[in-house]
Amino acid sequence: MNTSPQASRAASADVAPVEINGVRYQQDMSSYSHGGDQPGGYLCAIDIATGQRLWTLKVYDVQDHAPSGVDTIGLYFKTMQQVPGRDELEIENESGSRFLIDVVKRTSTPLSKPRANQLPPIKIPQ
Template identity: 50%
Template sequence: MSEPPSASRKAPPHVDPVVHAGVRYEQDMRSGQHGGDQPGGYLVAVDPASGERLWMLKVYEVPTQADAPFQPGRYFRSMKLAADGTHLEIENEAGGRYLVDLTARRAEWVSGPDARRPAKSR
């Protein structure tokens, strides 16, 4: 008996958490269990001592594919603390770069592809 076709993709890149000022920041791979509405694109702040989730932020929109039964998601490729110590620099798998203000809990697109901007026609 043959198996039915299934959607597949390579596993998301491994991105190490960043610990800063007593908080661990990591890509939220369980955002759907905590009110997230898309696969990927979420940052979560965690108390490292207790494991308690402090807050969650949608860093970028993940484009959906109409009529696709499976949405493959778009995950972080890299994440690091910016030199100013108050922002995280995040790059996603598509090359979009974002700056997250850790105090204001706000993300800003910096460069590369951004799902909120329409693709330019050629």
């Protein structure tokens, strides 16, 4: 039986989807199942009428810690909201970085860098 401490990630925030012009935009929490290459950082567009996935966008890169022997824990959305009067979303991730998403052009533009000491906490069981 292994009794060594095992690091675990605190639960990510429950970020509500945003609906614009018949499309629901939501964080893709199962990005690996849809061709993603990292845990977190993906936005998907779903047709509200049919439930069909229209597209997926990588909003930001998540640093891969595997080369140093550490599991990559993921970096997820903290907030997501529509920019008033525009077909754009503003997303903030758990590190405090903010991004502007143009849902028509399907582009992500960084607005700010991470704030110091804002990475998601890791819990180590006692």
